Amino acid sequence: MTPLLQVKGVTKRYGARLGCGDVSFDLWPGEVMGIVGESGSGKSTLLSCLAGHLSPDAGEVIFDTRAEGPRDVLTMSEPARRMLGRTDWAFVHQNPRDGLRMGVSAGANVGERLMAVGARHYGQIREQAVDWLGRVEIAADRVDDRPRAFSGGMQQRLQIARNLVTGPRLVFMDEPTGGLDVSVQARLLDLLRGLVREMGLSAIIVTHDLAVVRLLADRLMVMKGGHVVETGLTDQVLDDPQHGYTQLLVSSVLQV
């Protein structure tokens, strides 16, 4: 079996400052990888590099494409990379406003990715949009409402529906539960866990919330100052942290 994503020595500098340094890992099909660390530790930079939003200064990001097998996405042509971005990849932003088109209805938001890959039958597009809204627990009668009229949690669920409608194999999530209150967070996590398992998705989740990775991630990478300081199975890292920073992180979680 080939890994879905192979990351080799990805480095990104902002001038003299280090964004992330020499990060390498393999992501296997169906696996969920969590990246945790404090603010400024380089986890979002790393995610942007992997998703092609930033170009790293060094390293390779090799994705196992459906058509041509493993290919370095950084050396791919821009049209091919953008095509990947709306078919096999999905990116869930922390703020749903960044990932949604706020001026058009929920149905059009979900349908946009379908139309972008060539769907030209209104009835079928709408059917799929309604189906996906149902899967993220948005009532079918809200399909023609604009995201503006939705609550924060609904917007985030709509963003997830919009991203998953084309059946991607790899989902990048940047703080998917940030900015939501805890009860909405819990429902969203429950939903995400169900979808990830059901669709057999691979995912990379960046978060500073250890509860999120405990629930969702199979494997965990801890970053500090741009470097990976510890990596391992989620439960192993969280229950028996080895690195001093990880120990601090785990002991900092507030208990109710």
Added chain:
Amino acid sequence: MTETAYNFAYLDEQTKRMIRRAILKGVAIPGYQVPFASREMPMPYGWGTGGVQVTAACLTPADTLKVIDQGADDTTNAVSIRKFFQRTAQVAVTEHTEEASLIQTRHRIPETPLAEGQILVYQVPIPEPLRFLEPRETETRKMHALEEYGLMHVKLYEDIAHNGEISTAYAYPVQVEGRYVMDPSPIPKFDNPRLESAAVQLFGAGREQRIYAIPPYTQVVSLDFEDYPFEASKADHPCDLCGCATSYLDEVIVDDAGGRMFVCSDTDFCSTRRAEGHRGRLSGEDLAEELA
């Protein structure tokens, strides 16, 4: 300053060269928006400064010019632009579509089919069809370059979702020669099928500084859905003056009791038909009685 102090057709020769280069590039890449250094014209933006510059660059002393606004030869915009070129270029002008070698238009394509050798110049307010969906110009240019036109259908989807049909009635997006998606300027979608024409069609947007073109006999397809096909719609009436049942109509309110009449928006087409003896419901003496 006397009128002879102007260069032929107002613009200086270097400017006209620059505009002609943009036009040639536009003709070579049908539907592609070519940036050009739009000049300030002696009329406000929105009055057709882009079309006027394209017309000025194309005019020769032997040309016969026709200017229409919403199909009519006698509206303010048409009259002022026609007068402008009469004064600055001393070209012959006409109201008859067949006699004109160059037609500048706003919002209509003449009903009479255009012939080879004619040039149709459109005034364009907003050349970017994706503008209201994606406000970033950098992004829309990238989408044109990479042929990512799914977003255009999002607009049509919204139309159907909210109105049950594609309610876009003017500036209906088209794909030119299977490549560039183009805004045909605010012509009614009734005119879209006639974008496939024997004439050269040039589009000038003065404020937005873009020129684009459709060469003769170029394939122009109106975008649609498989289950909601494109339909060139018009008011379901015959013309009340000339009786034509196939031309695009304007609705005119004639009193404050709900009275209305439908007339051809193309005034030259309508008057030519009336001169040939065609009559509509309210033409001639009937009309005088109706209004009395």
